Amino acid sequence: MAKIIGxxxxxxxxxxxxxxxxGLTETPDWKPFFSGYDEGKRWVKEARPDVAVVIFNDHGNSFFLDRVPTFAVGVADRYxxxxxxxxxxNIPPFEGATDLAWHLVDLMVExxxxxxxCREIxxxxxxxxxxELFFGRPETWPVKVIPIWVNTIQFxxxxxxxxxxxxxxxxxxxExxxxxxxxxxxxxxxxxxxLQGTRAxxxxxxxxxxxxxxxxxxPERYRQMSREDYVEMFGSEGAELIMWLVMRAALQPKVDLVHKHYHAPASMTGAGMVILENAA
Structure with a gap:
């Protein structure tokens, strides 16, 4: 069976x-942020994944406010x-892990x-x-991908x-x-x-x-919080963090925190990353 490696x-x-x-990655403003991802790139290189499942939200590009799905899954050959x-x-297109994506969609419906x-998006x-933060800028991506969209834009x-x-x-x-x-x-x-309002x-x-x-x-603490709690604690756009919960729940209850990184501000945002592995 397929295996989740982290x-x-x-x-x-x-x-x-x-x-x-x-080309600003080595400038004083950006170097502290990008340097924190060196360990992430090393981990990915050594872990050798075949597939990356990416949970993210669209920002009014493929979905606009007239049609916003709560969850969407890509099953395309190419993105x-x-x-x-x-x-x-100027980055290469992404090859889809179509068979696994269809398997996921079928189980979600079940x-x-x-x-x-989404067959084309x-x-x-x-x-x-x-x-790019974890795989750099290769001529072709070393993994196939499954995109999963979560609505964090419109209530x-x-x-x-x-x-x-x-x-x-x-x-x-x-599994x-x-x-x-x-x-x-x-x-x-x-x-x-x-990004807006009195707390911009x-x-x-x-x-x-x-x-x-x-x-x-x-993670139980964050799982039990309400949507309003997320907005109050992390800001209206900071509520995007609910998408990390999808990743965390896909892992085992006990994990090892291999690496973490934080930098603020990155633009108008607190920015950071974690690497998690299932505990032995």
């Missing part, structure tokens, strides 16, 4: 892609970088989820940036508990899939930030640092 949690701030495109208003970025199934910075967004339940279905799907694929789960979004520019460093520890060792 979980990665990471921010997907769009300005990270801009910094990569403009192109989305044009977010200034042309597609477990009473009703995902939107582009992926925006929410997907692109995490892949009502899913509850933390529902995201956790999705992670359990994801684990079951991978019941024939073959020897090595799968890494990537939960993306956050950390704390708010809000960053909660204390809550961010607690999250990086707690998602590994005390």
């Amino acid at each position: 979980g990665l949690g990471t921010s997907h701030v769009p300005s990270i892609g801009v910094a990569l495109d403009k 192109n970088p989305a044009d977010e208003g200034w042309g597609p970025r 477990r009473h989820f009703d995902p939107l199934v 582009d992926v925006d910075h929410g997907f692109q940036v995490p892949m 009502p967004i899913p509850t933390p508990q529902r995201c956790w339940e999705l992670g359990i279905v994801l684990r079951n799907a991978i 019941s899939f024939p073959g020897d694929d090595r799968v890494v789960i990537m939960g993306t979004g956050g950390l704390s930030h708010q 520019g809000y960053i909660n460093r204390e809550a961010d640092l607690a999250w990086l520890e707690g998602i590994a060792n005390d």
Whole structure:
């Protein structure tokens, strides 16, 4: 059967892609952020995943506010970088893990989820940036991918508990899939930030640092929080962190926190990452 080799949690701030495109990774503003991902790239290289499942949210590029699915899963052969208003970025397209994706969709429906199934769709910075942070900029990506979209844009967004339940279905799907694929789960979004209203520019460093520890060792706390709790603690856009719960639930109850990294601000955002492995 296929095997989950670990979980990665990471921010997907769009300005990270801009910094990569403009060669700003070694500048004083950006070097502290990018240097923290050196360990992530090393881990991925040594772990040798065959498939990356990326949980992220669209930002009005493939879905607009007139049609926002709560959960969507890509089953396409190929995913192109989305044009977010200034042309597609110069990175290679992503090859889909179609057989595993269909297996996941079928099990989701069996477990009473009703995902939107996407046979042709582009992926925006929410997907692109995490892949670049861990895999660099290869001529072709070394893994096949399964994109999973979660609505964190327009209320009502899913509850933390529902995201956790999705992670359990994801684990079951991978562990019941024939073959020897090595799968890494990537939960993306956050950390704390708010882009509008009276709290525009809000960053909660204390809550961010607690999250990086707690998602590994005390996920129950975050699973039991309400959606309103997330907005209050992490900001309106910081509620994206519910997507890390999908990744965490796909792992075993006990995990090892291999590495964590935090930097703020990255643009108007608290940004960071974790590497998690199932405990021996």
